[in-house]
Amino acid sequence: MTAVPEDVEWKLLADLVRDRMGLQFDGGRRELLASKLRPRLRDLHLRSFTEYYHYLRFHPSSASEFRNLATHVTNNETYFFREAxxxxxxxxxxxxxxxxxxxxxxxxxxxxxxxxxxxxxxxxxxxxxxxxxxxxxxxxxxxxxxxxxxxxxxxxxxxxxxxxxxxxxxxxxxxxxxxxxxxxxxxxxxxxxxxxxxxxxxxxxxxxxxxxxxxxxxxxxxxxxxxxxxxxxxxxxxxxxxxxxxxxxxxxxxxxxxxxxxxxxxxxxxxxxxx
Ligand SMILES: C[S@@+](CC[C@H](N)C(=O)[O-])C[C@H]1O[C@@H](n2cnc3c(N)ncnc32)[C@H](O)[C@@H]1O
Structure with a gap:
């Protein structure tokens, strides 16, 4: 499996996440996105980020995979009475x-x-x-x-x-x-x-x-x-x-x-x- 996404496959995936969910992963956040997605690629037996990009775009389970993606790539940090x-x-x-x-x-x-x-x-x-x-x-x-x-x-x-x-x-x-x-x-x-x-x-x-x-x-x-x-x-x-x-x-x-x-x-x- 690709440990670090190449520039082109990186851009495809990051642009897709940005266009669908608004979330921007650039600069130092690039490795963050890759690390969040690696376990998912493993679960799906995919060998590269390009394969995952194609899965997200064209697989019949694409809609449910986007829901999975949202769970994996978001930062959900919160607590009661934050900025109260x-x-x-x-x-x-x-x-x-x-x-x-x-x-x-x-x-x-x-x-x-x-x-x-x-x-x-x-x-x-x-x-x-x-x-x-x-x-x-x-x-x-x-x-x-x-x-x-x-x-x-x-x-x-x-x-x-x-x-x-x-x-x-x-x-x-x-x-x-x-x-x-x-x-x-x-x-x-x-x-x-x-x-x-x-x-x-x-x-x-x-x-x-x-x-x-x-x-x-x-x-x-x-x-x-x-x-x-x-x-x-x-x-x-x-x-x-x-x-x-x-x-x-x-x-x-x-x-x-x-x-x-x-x-x-x-x-x-x-x-x-x-x-
Ligand atoms: C850091 S938490 C903030 C939670 C809370 N508002 C707070 O300030 O404690 C950000 C939340 O935004 C959600 N989020 C990110 N992108 C989103 C989107 N496109 N639509 C809806 N929620 C989104 C994430 O799933 C995450 O739970």
């Missing part, structure tokens, strides 16, 4: 002015690139701790991710200790039930959440609309510039006028033409769809 100040901003700054209109319909949130669900469930807990339910707040939270494996884990709601690294003892006891060395999220903290396998780089993917806020954190850093811009434009269509986009700390829309304005909430920058 953004949940505070949602609760303190974003929701209160919306409350009059939220009497008629629920708050709608999207966790885009939700991995195994920690972000979506952290949002539920933040909303429950806000006290806004007493004022009549209801919500729906959609989590979506290209990895079928991560969506299955999100639905199961059972986590290893590493996912609770930002939880102190009190939070662990309040939100989780210990089970065989792992942690089951309590049912009440799953309220209003649904998960769906979805490729955010696919322009023919599910149409979504009416979100008050979208959390898409630590995904766009892996996207090619084109896929990045296309996804931001899609988010603008999916958000209500004046809706908010929360990105990860190393992601930014500054210097990119887009339908969003950077706004400062407290000391933090978030993005607001122009009304």
């Amino acid at each position: 100040h953004q949940f505070d901003l949602l609760v303190r700054n974003v929701i209160p002015p919306l409350m009059p209109s939220l009497r008629a319909r629920p708050l709608r949130l999207l966790s885009a690139g939700c991995s195994s669900g920690e972000e979506a469930y952290s949002l539920v807990i933040a909303l429950q701790n806000s006290g806004l339910e007493l004022g009549g707040l209801r919500w729906t939270i959609d989590g979506c991710d290209v990895s079928a494996d991560r969506i299955a884990r999100a639905r199961a709601g059972v986590y290893d200790e590493i996912a609770l690294r930002a939880c102190d003892a009190g939070a662990r006891a309040r939100y989780f039930t210990p089970r065989d060395g792992r942690f089951q999220l309590k049912d009440r903290h799953r309220k209003g959440v649904t998960f769906q396998e979805a490729n955010l780089a696919d322009s023919a993917g599910a149409v979504r609309e009416g979100y008050h806020a979208i959390f898409c954190r630590n995904l766009l850093i892996y996207f090619s510039p084109d896929a990045f811009d296309q996804l931001i434009a899609r988010f603008a269509r999916w958000l209500e006028p004046g809706g908010y986009l929360f990105l990860g700390h190393s992601e930014s829309l500054i210097d990119r033409g887009s339908a969003f304005l950077p706004v400062c909430l407290g000391q933090h920058v978030v993005y607001r769809k122009l009304a």
Whole structure:
């Protein structure tokens, strides 16, 4: 088997991954992609990356292999209450002015690139701790991710200790039930959440609309510039006028033409769809 992909076969495969999933593997990330795919080539008894490229393009199982590929090549790192100040901003700054209109319909949130669900469930807990339910707040939270494996884990709601690294003892006891060395999220903290396998780089993917806020954190850093811009434009269509986009700390829309304005909430920058 080819240990290191040749330039041509490398480019074929990397371009295919970029075009289908938006993910860019160039420079130092080239070896990363190769190392993630080697076990898969072995499982399929393929001798080279070119053979794998042909498999992905032309094999009758191509569609299901793309689902496998998504599981292998994505970075799914996440944990409960990651960058938790953004949940505070949602609760303190974003929701209160919306409350009059939220009497008629629920708050709608999207966790885009939700991995195994920690972000979506952290949002539920933040909303429950806000006290806004007493004022009549209801919500729906959609989590979506290209990895079928991560969506299955999100639905199961059972986590290893590493996912609770930002939880102190009190939070662990309040939100989780210990089970065989792992942690089951309590049912009440799953309220209003649904998960769906979805490729955010696919322009023919599910149409979504009416979100008050979208959390898409630590995904766009892996996207090619084109896929990045296309996804931001899609988010603008999916958000209500004046809706908010929360990105990860190393992601930014500054210097990119887009339908969003950077706004400062407290000391933090978030993005607001122009009304
Ligand atoms: C590093 S995790 C971030 C999880 C969470 N948003 C957070 O910040 O903790 C990035 C997630 O984006 C997902 N992802 C990557 N490309 C995607 C695509 N084209 N469509 C949907 N999800 C994608 C990966 O599967 C992965 O679970």
